[in-house]
Amino acid sequence: MSDKKMVEQITSMDVDFAQWYTDICLKADLIDYSSVKGCMIIRPYGYAIWENIQRILDTRFKELGHENVYMPMFIPESLLNKEKDHVEGFAPEVAWVTHGGSEKLTERLCVRPTSETLFCEHYQHIIRSYRDLPKLYNQWCSVVRWEKTTRPFLRSREFLWQEGHTMHATAEEARAETVQMLNVYADFHEQDLAIPVVKGAKTPSDKFAGAEDTYAIEALMHDGKALQAATSHYFGDGFARAFDITYSDKNNQLVHPFQTSWGCTTRMIGGIIMTHGDENGLVLPPAVAPIQAVVIPVAAHKPGVIEAATDIADRIKAVGVRVKLDDSDNSPGWKYAEYEMKGVPLRIEIGPRDLEAGQCVIVTRHNREKTIVALADLEKAVAEKLQAVRDGMYAKALANREARTYDCKTIDEINEKLTAGDGFVRAMWCGDEACEDKVKEETGVGSRCVPLEQETISDVCVCCGRPAKQLVFWGKAY
Amino acid sequence: MSDKKMVEQITSMDVDFAQWYTDICLKADLIDYSSVKGCMIIRPYGYAIWENIQRILDTRFKELGHENVYMPMFIPESLLNKEKDHVEGFAPEVAWVTHGGSEKLTERLCVRPTSETLFCEHYQHIIRSYRDLPKLYNQWCSVVRWEKTTRPFLRSREFLWQEGHTMHATAEEARAETVQMLNVYADFHEQDLAIPVVKGAKTPSDKFAGAEDTYAIEALMHDGKALQAATSHYFGDGFARAFDITYSDKNNQLVHPFQTSWGCTTRMIGGIIMTHGDENGLVLPPAVAPIQAVVIPVAAHKPGVIEAATDIADRIKAVGVRVKLDDSDNSPGWKYAEYEMKGVPLRIEIGPRDLEAGQCVIVTRHNREKTIVALADLEKAVAEKLQAVRDGMYAKALANREARTYDCKTIDEINEKLTAGDGFVRAMWCGDEACEDKVKEETGVGSRCVPLEQETISDVCVCCGRPAKQLVFWGKAY
Numbered sequence: 001m002s003d004k005k006m007v008e009q010i011t012s013m014d015v016d017f018a019q020w021y022t023d024i025c026l027k028a029d030l031i032d033y034s035s036v037k038g039c040m041i042i043r044p045y046g047y048a049i050w051e052n053i054q055r056i057l058d059t060r061f062k063e064l065g066h067e068n069v070y071m072p073m074f075i076p077e078s079l080l081n082k083e084k085d086h087v088e089g090f091a092p093e094v095a096w097v098t099h100g101g102s103e104k105l106t107e108r109l110c111v112r113p114t115s116e117t118l119f120c121e122h123y124q125h126i127i128r129s130y131r132d133l134p135k136l137y138n139q140w141c142s143v144v145r146w147e148k149t150t151r152p153f154l155r156s157r158e159f160l161w162q163e164g165h166t167m168h169a170t171a172e173e174a175r176a177e178t179v180q181m182l183n184v185y186a187d188f189h190e191q192d193l194a195i196p197v198v199k200g201a202k203t204p205s206d207k208f209a210g211a212e213d214t215y216a217i218e219a220l221m222h223d224g225k226a227l228q229a230a231t232s233h234y235f236g237d238g239f240a241r242a243f244d245i246t247y248s249d250k251n252n253q254l255v256h257p258f259q260t261s262w263g264c265t266t267r268m269i270g271g272i273i274m275t276h277g278d279e280n281g282l283v284l285p286p287a288v289a290p291i292q293a294v295v296i297p298v299a300a301h302k303p304g305v306i307e308a309a310t311d312i313a314d315r316i317k318a319v320g321v322r323v324k325l326d327d328s329d330n331s332p333g334w335k336y337a338e339y340e341m342k343g344v345p346l347r348i349e350i351g352p353r354d355l356e357a358g359q360c361v362i363v364t365r366h367n368r369e370k371t372i373v374a375l376a377d378l379e380k381a382v383a384e385k386l387q388a389v390r391d392g393m394y395a396k397a398l399a400n401r402e403a404r405t406y407d408c409k410t411i412d413e414i415n416e417k418l419t420a421g422d423g424f425v426r427a428m429w430c431g432d433e434a435c436e437d438k439v440k441e442e443t444g445v446g447s448r449c450v451p452l453e454q455e456t457i458s459d460v461c462v463c464c465g466r467p468a469k470q471l472v473f474w475g476k477a478y
Numbered sequence: 479m480s481d482k483k484m485v486e487q488i489t490s491m492d493v494d495f496a497q498w499y500t501d502i503c504l505k506a507d508l509i510d511y512s513s514v515k516g517c518m519i520i521r522p523y524g525y526a527i528w529e530n531i532q533r534i535l536d537t538r539f540k541e542l543g544h545e546n547v548y549m550p551m552f553i554p555e556s557l558l559n560k561e562k563d564h565v566e567g568f569a570p571e572v573a574w575v576t577h578g579g580s581e582k583l584t585e586r587l588c589v590r591p592t593s594e595t596l597f598c599e600h601y602q603h604i605i606r607s608y609r610d611l612p613k614l615y616n617q618w619c620s621v622v623r624w625e626k627t628t629r630p631f632l633r634s635r636e637f638l639w640q641e642g643h644t645m646h647a648t649a650e651e652a653r654a655e656t657v658q659m660l661n662v663y664a665d666f667h668e669q670d671l672a673i674p675v676v677k678g679a680k681t682p683s684d685k686f687a688g689a690e691d692t693y694a695i696e697a698l699m700h701d702g703k704a705l706q707a708a709t710s711h712y713f714g715d716g717f718a719r720a721f722d723i724t725y726s727d728k729n730n731q732l733v734h735p736f737q738t739s740w741g742c743t744t745r746m747i748g749g750i751i752m753t754h755g756d757e758n759g760l761v762l763p764p765a766v767a768p769i770q771a772v773v774i775p776v777a778a779h780k781p782g783v784i785e786a787a788t789d790i791a792d793r794i795k796a797v798g799v800r801v802k803l804d805d806s807d808n809s810p811g812w813k814y815a816e817y818e819m820k821g822v823p824l825r826i827e828i829g830p831r832d833l834e835a836g837q838c839v840i841v842t843r844h845n846r847e848k849t850i851v852a853l854a855d856l857e858k859a860v861a862e863k864l865q866a867v868r869d870g871m872y873a874k875a876l877a878n879r880e881a882r883t884y885d886c887k888t889i890d891e892i893n894e895k896l897t898a899g900d901g902f903v904r905a906m907w908c909g910d911e912a913c914e915d916k917v918k919e920e921t922g923v924g925s926r927c928v929p930l931e932q933e934t935i936s937d938v939c940v941c942c943g944r945p946a947k948q949l950v951f952w953g954k955a956y
Contacts, residue, residue: 034599035557036587039550041600044615047546067522068529072514073551073589073620073636074573079513092579095552097589099574100624100635109514111551111575111589121512122519137522142551142619146578157578158551 010341012279017223018151024273025152028282028342038150038157042266045342048290049269050160054140056192056287057162057264060184066136066164071118073141074109079117083242086116089209093145095157111144116210116235116261119165120243123257127167129248133257134177135167153270154227154478161265167257169249171236174258178234181262182215185230192287193268194393195219195275196401197229198424198473200449205433208261212236218448218473220401221274224422226448226475229271230264270478275397276366282343283366285393286386292322293382294339298332298351308355312348312378319379321386340365345389346382366393409458414443414474424448424475428468430461438463445474488819490757495701496629502751503630506760506820516628516635520744523820526768527747528638532618534670534765535640535742538662544614544642549596551619552587557595561720564594567687571623573635589622594688594713594739597643598721601735605645607726611735612655613645631748632705632956639743645735647727649714652736656712659740660693663708670765671746672871673697673753674879675707676902676951678927683911686739690714696926696951698879699752702900704926704953707749708742748956753875754844760821761844763871764864770800771860772817776810776829786833790826790856797857799864818843823867824860844871887936892921892952902926902953906946908939916941923952 010023025031030046042050058068074097081087094110112118123135140162150156164181168174182199189195197217207214211233219227237256240246246254276283286292293316297309306327313325324344326335332349339347347363354360360378362371362385373381404423408414414425425445429435439462440446450470461468488501503509508524520528536546552575559565572588590596601613618640628634642659646652660677667673675695685692689711697705715734718724724732754761764770771794775787784805791803802822804813810827817825825841832838838856840849840863851859882901886892892903903923907913917940918924928948939946 032600032603034550034596035554036550036552036596039552041550041596042548044545044547047548050548051546068525069522070520070525070528070620070638072512072517072519073622074514074517076513094579095575095587096577097573098576101570101572109573118512118514118519122510125510142548144551160548 010279010281013222013277020277021270021273022152024277024282024341030269030282031152038147040152040156042160045290046269049272049284049288050266052288052290053268054162057184057188058140060188061138061162061164064136064180064184066138066166069137069139070141071112071115071122071139073112075112075115075117077108077110079121080110082117082120083210083239086210086239090114090145093147095144095146112141113143113145114261114263115139115141115143115163116165116239117243119261120239120245120259123167124243124245127245127247127257130169130250133167133169133247134173136164136177137166138162138164151270153266153273155267159266161263163263164261166260167240167245168259169247169257171258174236174260175234178213178215178232178260178262181260182217182230182232185232185262185264186217189217189219189229189268189271190394191390192285193272193275194285194390194397195229195271196394196398198449198451199453200451200473202231202449203433203436203447203472205436206447208233210235210238212238215452216449218475219271219275220404220424220475221271221478222277222400223274224404224476225478226424226473227267227271227274227478228448229268230262232262233260235259235261276393277343278366280337281341283393284343284345286345286389289343289345290322291324291339291342291344292386293324293346293348294335294344295323295325295348295350296332296335296339297327298349298354300327302352304355305350305352308375309350312350312360312375315378316382319383321382346385348382364389364392366396407457408462409460411439411442411463414439414445414462418443418445422476424473426457426471426473427462428456428458428460429470429472430464430466431469432461432464432466435461435463439474443474445476448473448475448477488757488759491700491755498755499748499751500630502755502760502819508747508760509630516625518630518634520638523768524747527750527762527766528744530766530768531746532640535662535666536618538666539616539640539642542614542658542662544616544644547615547617548619549590549593549600549617551590553590553593553595555586555588557599558588560595560598561688561717564688564717568592568623571625573622573624590619591621591623592739592741593617593619593621593641594643594717595721597739598717598723598737601645602721602723605723605725605735608647608728611645611647611725612651614642614655615644616640616642629748631744631751633745637744639741641741642739644738645718645723646737647725647735649736652714652738653712656691656693656710656738656740659738660695660708660710663710663740663742664695667695667697667707667746667749668872669868670763671750671753672763672868672875673707673749674872674876676927676929677931678929678951680709680927681911681914681925681950683914684925686711688713688716690716693930694927696953697749697753698882698902698953699749699956700755700878701752702882702954703956704902704951705745705749705752705956706926707746708740710740711738713737713739754871755821756844758815759819761871762821762823764823764867767821767823768800769802769817769820769822770864771802771824771826772813772822773801773803773826773828774810774813774817775805776827776832778805780830782833783828783830786828786853790828790838790853793856794860797861799860824863826860842867842870844874885935886940887938889917889920889941892917892923892940896921896923900954902951904935904949904951905940906934906936906938907948907950908942908944909947910939910942910944913939913941917952921952923954926951926953926955
C-alpha cells in the first residue's frame, strides 16, 4: 500500500520467533487471513514466489518425462476406504461433503487430502501391458487436511502442492524413481532456495499411510527446529493389489506394477522465511524472488537521475532479471526498509554523484554489503551478485545448521547439548521403536530421518546401549 | 497406449453428434471417467491443452497489470449469504462441507462456485485509499457447481477456470476493464483458438447473479448450437456496498469502489472440439496444440531415414515448435490415423525417396493438404504452415457460422429457417422479457446476446411488432 508513511516494525525473532514469523507473513504482504478458519489468502507477492517455485520444478519434472494431469478434488468414501493403512492415516483429518445443492448425497465425498486412491483407480483403468509402463504423472492442485492448529504456509487446512504418482514395471525402477525425485527436491532446495537439507528415510513409525518406505528432506530453521520440506514414497505393489492393477508382462503373465508418490507444498515458503529471514524481514533467494532487483533513484528530482534509473532497470530487464523501478514519491529511506521487508535480493541505488562518476551502488539484502559498480559493467555485476547472494545465503544457512547440530552418544548428552537451544541431534539407534519413543519422551526430540549418507559415530544405541544399526537425525519438528 | 493395433473408430457426427463428441474426448485421450460422478479426469493430452491456454492468457493478463492470488476453496455460508442476488443464484448448486474429520462444523462451508464473496472480504480488508486502486487480481483454480446433467468439459461438477476480480475508483474505469477483458477473450478465441465469436451483452434475465451487466462471447458449434465461451461482468458498487468496501478519495471522502469479474474455463476445450473436430477426430489450433508437428519416418528401416526424421524434429524444435518424432514400430498408416485422431496440426513424412530428393511432405490436419517442401526450407515452411492452418481453420469455422446464421423478421421466419438445422438467428427485439420468453417458447431458441456491433435489420420486434430496440443473437445453447 503506497500511502503508508513508514515501514511497520516486526517483532524481534529473539523475543518471539513465532510472532516474528507471522509478522513477516503479513507485513511482507505474503498472506492475509479471512473468515475461512484455518485457511489463508495467498496475496500477489506470496503467490508470485509460488509461481516461481512451480515453474522451476515443473520444468524439471517434465525434463524427466513426467506429464501433468488433473484428478477430481473429491474422493468417494468407498474409494478412500480401499487401502486399509491409507484410510486409517487420513480419515481422521478430511473434510466431508454431504450435500449437493439441497440434496443429501447417497455417499459422502471427502475433499482430497492426497490423491493416491484416484490415481490408482485411473491406473487400473488405463494400464494393460508392459508397453503402458512407466506412467509418470504429476498434478498441481490444492488439498485439504482438517488440522486443529494452523499456521500460515506451515500447516493450514488447505494448501497448494504438487503430487507425483508413478507406476513402474519393476520394484527396482520404482525405487529408483523414489530416490530420483528426492534428489530433485534436495537439489532444488540447495541450489534454488539456498536451503541445506538432509536427505533421509523416515523410520517405520513415521512413514506415509500405506507406503513401504518414505523419504524426506529435512531442513533446520533459525530457531533450531526441523522442517520436513518434501517427501517421496515407495509403495511397492500394495496399492496395486488393493486396487487390482495388473499388466501383462513380456512373458504375457498378469503381474502388479510398483508405485511411487512424491510431493512438496507451499510449506516451502515457510521454510524460506524461517531459514533466511532476519530482523528486517524476509530474505528471498534470487531464483524464486518475484523481484530480484529493485532500482531506487536517490535525489530523483536532480537532472538525469530518473532517466539513469530507468536505463538501469531496462538494461537488466533485457538480460532476464526480474526488476522493479521504484520512482514513487516515497523517500529513499522508506523504500530501503520496504524492500528489505520484502526480501528483494538486490537494491540498486543511483543518485546525482553516482551519475557523474558513471556508477551505481548495489546492496545485497542478506548481508547489506554495498558495492560500487561501473555502469558499463552493470549486467555482468548484477548476474555475479545474484549468484553471490545465493551462495552467501546458502553458506549462512549451512553455518547456522552446523552450529546447531550436535553429535550425542547418550540421552544425557542430548539433554545437555539442547540446553544451548534447539537443533539437530545426530545419534545412533538400534532400530527399536521403543527406543525412538523413549528418546522423544526424555529429550523432546523425535527421529527426523535416517540419513542416506550414513556414518558411525558410536557403536551403541543412544538409548538402550545395544548394538547400533543406524545414524539418525533427531529434532523438534514443525 | 502403444500396443493397440488399430486406431478405434468414432461415431460419425452426422449420426450422433453428442456421441461423436464423447468419442473424441475419450479416444483422443483427453479425459477419463472415474467413480466421482459428474467429475472428469483430465488426462495428460487434455491437460497439456489447458496448460497452453493458461500460459497464453496468463501472459496477457499480466501484461495488462493483473496479479495472481489464491483464495481459500471454502466459503462460509454466512459469507455467501452477504449479497442477496448472488446467493440466490448460486446456493441451489453448491456442494456443502458439513464435517471436518469426525466433528460436525458449527457453520457449513460451501466449496466455491465462484469467489466474489472471498475477494470482497479481502478487498474490504486491504483497500483504504484511492492510492490502493485499482486492484487487478486473478486466480487460477477449480470450482464446483452441483450440476444434474454433466458432459466432459462442457458442464461438469468440478471444472478448472480463472476468475479475475478487480476494483476501481470509478464506474467508467470498471466498465472499461469489463470490456477490455471481453476483448482479451475474444482475441484469444479468434487468433489462438481460431474460433470466431460474437461479443455481446447478456439480456437482463440472463445476467450473472449480482452483476449489473454481463458480457459474453458466443461461438457457434458444428451442430448449430451456441457455446458461451467466456464472460465478463460489471458489478457497479453493489458488492462493495454489501461488503462495506470503502476508500478515501482525493478529497478525503469515503466512497465505494466499482467492481468487475471475468472468467473462462476448461469448457473452451469443448468449444475447440465442437468447432474444429471432424469425422477423423480432434483438430487442434496450433497455438494450444500439445504437439504442433509430428514427424513420421516412412520405410524407417531404409538407410538414413531415421536420421533424417530425427534431424527434421531437432531443427524445428530448435525454432520453438512443439514437435514429436514417432519412431515406434507402428505402421505409418496407424500413425497417420492416431495423430489425426489427436488433432496434431502438421504431419511431416519423410521416406527414402524424399531423402534422395532432399525433401519432405507436410500434411495439414484440418484439410489434409499435402505439400512437398525442400529440406533446406524446412523451418520457414513449418512456420508458414502453422499460420496457414490457423487461418484456414478460422475461415472454415467462420464459413460454417455464416452458413448457419439466419436473419429473421418474424417468429414464423425463425421456425422456417431452423428447419434446415440449428444455428444463430439474428432478429430485432423490443427489450421486453415477455417477448424473449415467447420467442424461446415458440421457436426453441433463446437470446444468446445483444451484440456490441449493432445493426438494424428491421424496425420492429420479431415477436410483438412494437418498435425494436436492439439486434439480438438467438440460439440453442450448450
